[in-house]
Amino acid sequence: MRVAILGGTGDIGEGLALRWAYHTSHDVVIGSRDAQRARSKADEYETELASRGDETAIEGAENPEAAAEADVVVAAVPAYHLVDTIEAVAKGLDAETVLVSPAVGMQRDESGMHYNRPGAGSVTALAAEAAPDEVPVVGAFHNLAADELANLDVELSLDALLVGDDEDAVERVEVLAEGIDGVRALRAGSIDNAAEAESLTPLLINLAMHNDDLQDVGVRFV
Template identity: 40%
Template sequence: MQNEALATIAVLGGTGKEGGGLALRWAHKGHKVIIGSRTAERAQEAADAMNATLGGSSVVGAANPDAAAQADIIVLAVPYAAQQSTVKDVADALAGKILIDVTVPLVPPKVSRVQLPDGGSAVEAVQKMLGDGVRVVSAFQNISAHHLTKLDEEIECDVLVCADDSDAAEQVVALAQEIGLRAWNAGPLCNSVVAEGLTSVLIALNRRYKVPGSGIRITGV
């Protein structure tokens, strides 16, 4: 694994708001970022738009399997309905790497209601599917895309990072801190159920109090 400062990060689902926001911030910090999508053309369109915003050329686009193959760290930022099918498409390219899963098990239309799959973690299910050869890390579920795309804005939301591999968790904590977020190693991957469920709670708060992006803070640490 390279030093994070030199990492190549593939963001699968980087054409969406959440994945796009994370990709933009990492590219802004100098990482080589590959936008992944179901088609290379759509991915490249998103990459071109980011390069125009950043005034550079560090972001490129590729179909998901190619993006994953070229990266040191892969970020899965697709809708819940596409989570497992996307993982199956890129599984061969994940061996020995870190997969950061941002998936939230939202089930429209009631996205402000917690609906965990079989009462468990959607991210933990991916680790079981891939086996021990891939280090799956859960993170970034509670960060609003509304804030991520504003590069000069301080984001008042902490990141809960869960993983069964402590070293992988710490690498993701560092990547989060690098883009201006407070991040915490929140324990094993099974604890991801908390972050996954919290997203529906935050959506409910946004709607009730008419705010664009509520978040969480860990205090007393």
């Protein structure tokens, strides 16, 4: 598979790029609004892989170019950039492209982090609204521990939740998720169930704030 990670220069994007390049044979392309920045990050990830004897090549390109050739496009951007990012790449998406939304809308107050539910019902639903009608959308990778994911020295033991209305698309993302050693993919139903999956992210942040031994926290369902 060819996977484009838009916003692949940010924390969750970095981890997904490194893990897919390191653990799988999928082709990874980093997307950014700035082609130069995308290439420079791709080079950085290649250097990290090379230091482990892995000569996998990672490409870097502007978001539209990265998305146009991909089988799966991961919009690893903050929720408030999501619609703009999807609109910028929409021409290159079609029914054969799976669009993955890992973003969560949150707001912080003095008590902690809170889920900021968009009018669409969830950020995944917002992505589905912004994408061309024929493009299947899957919500996934909201709740991975970003620092652990990006540190290839860490052996993962994490669950990734998937929500989506198109079974083939969900299966494709399941294959991607389980390609990462130590990640188990779990189905959480249709996009109508996305808010419950996305709400877990602010909870993880609140737990990290209040428990010294949970600084980069992920989740396992048992």
